[in-house]
Amino acid sequence: MSDDRLRASANRPRKVVRAGLFMGPIGDLAAVRLGGSQCTSCGETSLGVRELCPNCGRDTLAPGPLGDRGVLWSFTVVRHRPPGDYRGPDPFVPFGVGLVELPEGLRVLSVIDCRLEELRIGMALRFKPYLRHDDAEDVVVFAFEPVGVGGEVG
Amino acid sequence: MSWFLRSSPWASEAKLDDAVIIGTGAHPFGRFDKGYEEMGVAAAAAALREAGVQWREIGAAFLARMYLPATSGVRILSRLGSTDIPIADIEAACASGGAALRQAVLAIRSGEADLALVLGCEKMPRGFMDPRMLYSDWQIELGMSVNPAYWGIRARRHMHEYGTTEEQIAKVAVKNHRNSVHNPLAMYRKEFSLEQVLNSPLVCDPIRLFEICAANDGAAAIVLASGKRARELGVEKDSIKVAAIAHTVARYSANFRTPADSMSATLVNPGPSEITAARAYERAGVGPGDIDCFEVQDTDAFCEIEAYEDLGLCARGEGGRLVDDGVTELHGRMPVNMSGGLISKGEPVGASHLGQILEIVSQLRETAGQRQVPGAKIGMAHVLGAGGHCAVTILKR
Numbered sequence: 001m002s003d004d005r006l007r008a009s010a011n012r013p014r015k016v017v018r019a020g021l022f023m024g025p026i027g028d029l030a031a032v033r034l035g036g037s038q039c040t041s042c043g044e045t046s047l048g049v050r051e052l053c054p055n056c057g058r059d060t061l062a063p064g065p066l067g068d069r070g071v072l073w074s075f076t077v078v079r080h081r082p083p084g085d086y087r088g089p090d091p092f093v094p095f096g097v098g099l100v101e102l103p104e105g106l107r108v109l110s111v112i113d114c115r116l117e118e119l120r121i122g123m124a125l126r127f128k129p130y131l132r133h134d135d136a137e138d139v140v141v142f143a144f145e146p147v148g149v150g151g152e153v154g
Numbered sequence: 155m156s157w158f159l160r161s162s163p164w165a166s167e168a169k170l171d172d173a174v175i176i177g178t179g180a181h182p183f184g185r186f187d188k189g190y191e192e193m194g195v196a197a198a199a200a201a202l203r204e205a206g207v208q209w210r211e212i213g214a215a216f217l218a219r220m221y222l223p224a225t226s227g228v229r230i231l232s233r234l235g236s237t238d239i240p241i242a243d244i245e246a247a248c249a250s251g252g253a254a255l256r257q258a259v260l261a262i263r264s265g266e267a268d269l270a271l272v273l274g275c276e277k278m279p280r281g282f283m284d285p286r287m288l289y290s291d292w293q294i295e296l297g298m299s300v301n302p303a304y305w306g307i308r309a310r311r312h313m314h315e316y317g318t319t320e321e322q323i324a325k326v327a328v329k330n331h332r333n334s335v336h337n338p339l340a341m342y343r344k345e346f347s348l349e350q351v352l353n354s355p356l357v358c359d360p361i362r363l364f365e366i367c368a369a370n371d372g373a374a375a376i377v378l379a380s381g382k383r384a385r386e387l388g389v390e391k392d393s394i395k396v397a398a399i400a401h402t403v404a405r406y407s408a409n410f411r412t413p414a415d416s417m418s419a420t421l422v423n424p425g426p427s428e429i430t431a432a433r434a435y436e437r438a439g440v441g442p443g444d445i446d447c448f449e450v451q452d453t454d455a456f457c458e459i460e461a462y463e464d465l466g467l468c469a470r471g472e473g474g475r476l477v478d479d480g481v482t483e484l485h486g487r488m489p490v491n492m493s494g495g496l497i498s499k500g501e502p503v504g505a506s507h508l509g510q511i512l513e514i515v516s517q518l519r520e521t522a523g524q525r526q527v528p529g530a531k532i533g534m535a536h537v538l539g540a541g542g543h544c545a546v547t548i549l550k551r
Contacts, residue, residue: 017292017295017296018290018292021292043420044406044418044420044421046416047415047416048415054406055406055407055418055421073311073419074307074308074311074314075307075310076302076303076306076307076310076358076359076360076361077306077356077358077359078297078300078303078358079355079356079357079358079359080300080357082285082294082297082299082300083283083284083285083294083299083300084284084285084286084294084299085291085294085295086294086295086297087295087296088296088297095297097297097298097300097303097307098307099307099417101419102419105418105419105420106416106417106418106419106420107416107417107418107419108415108416109298109414109415109416110298111296111297111298121310121311121314132295141295
């Protein structure tokens with residue numbers, strides 16, 4: 001068995017890459033969504049489950065999952081390995097990063113998991129939580145991918 | 155435009171002219187095998203010499219820096235001799251120089267000091283900077299800790315909305331590199347053709363290598379005096395007035411520089427450059443059409459195009475056309491980055507805004523040589539960076 005398959009098959013501890021970023025059971029990736037906080041005072045929805053609204057500063061926040069479909073608002077391609085403790089593919093592979101506009105009225109910065117030549121403003125995207133296999137644990141991270149990949153119909 | 159009038163504490167006062175620049179000094183921007191203390195003290199001593207005042211006469215001193223260790227201001231300035239004045243290090247990312255200048259202007263305007271020194275100094279790490287200076291661990295792990303990625307995302311959207319082209323972005327770099335040839339304080343003093351810029355490697359699409367600035371070392375300093383002290387020293391006529399200094403941090407969602415994890419899709423807050431410039435124009439009693447020359451943040455070439463629009467040099471979306479029309483060339487109607495900009499000088503973060511101010515002072519004194527904008531009387535310097543920090547200074551002859 002390869003290291004990867006051993007890791008994936010073992011009953012390894014699982015954590016999230018950032019507390020408050022996700023909602024749903026992390027044991028069931030298909031049910032995981034980005035978490036959001038809607039402010040009942042100013043109406044803004046912000047990313048993650050929070051104590052105070054980053055716009056108006058009030059504590060009138062209602063937590064809820066964000067939609068898993070979005071549209072690419074703008075993007076770039078990172079052509080060189082990011083500095084510091086980057087945990088992407090080694091050796092480095094250039095990747096897309098963009099702002100994904102969600103129906104709740106916010107744009108989330110995300111890696112866009114697709115062929116670079118596919119990237120275009122306005123493309124339909126789907127939230128993609130996945131596991132990163134670190135040495136001691138599995139970490140729930142996320143990207144967005146084009147709707148329609150993986151044999152599913154968007 | 156009531157949003158800046160409402161929040162401007164100085165709007166009703168007319169004493170801003172009371173802070174005047176009476177001396178400037180610099181250590182060139184580049185990469186040097188010497189300590190920051192040596193570069194900083196060289197710039198400070200030069201500024202004191204030009205002002206014709208002694209270090210022991212200074213009543214307050216501020217160091218702008220981002221990457222230097224604690225108490226750097228004291229470590230640098232104690233080389234000039236022992237003193238018992240307030241010395242403080244100020245950090246506001248790329249706007250650190252503006253934040254430090256503002257402290258000095260406030261010290262003078264309050265009457266606490268009638269002479270103040272502002273020093274910007276930096277010795278930047280070689281290669282990539284430690285991303286933990288700006289980003290959270292999870293952003294670094296996922297690859298969302300690359301500064302030029304944020305610039306590229308902004309540029310791409312601007313191209314989509316307004317038809318701005320990669321060629322227009324490249325022309326900004328060509329212009330600034332061309333201007334730098336005549337600036338002895340710049341790191342790169344070399345012209346590049348449009349083809350060379352457009353053929354340089356992509357860093358983060360559509361931003362290319364010759365369109366971004368390098369982190370480097372350097373120092374710049376100014377001596378500020380109250381109007382009264384300048385008169386007593388007999389240098390009033392040669393002094394340059396600080397007509398306005400404004401420093402702000404971006405409102406919610408209006409800061410998509412670095413770092414960011416999300417922004418609003420419904421709220422349209424004015425960006426930090428727009429707000430800061432409006433405050434500075436208001437305090438100085440001038441508008442963009444009154445400014446003879448500009449030094450603006452060009453960490454990347456697209457950032458300069460965006461600055462044209464935010465500072466009111468043209469309408470939203472018209473920045474690319476301003477480049478095509480040559481308006482911001484050295485001999486254009488609104489010259490921008492006569493010094494060569496950060497693209498040519500490099501960006502020693504703490505020193506960058508003071509470096510811009512030195513260029514504007516040279517322009518207003520008409521000592522800028524081949525970079526001179528004839529008859530320049532009013533100039534503006536603008537910096538913008540991480541955390542949505544922005545500073546705008548307006549100087550008058």
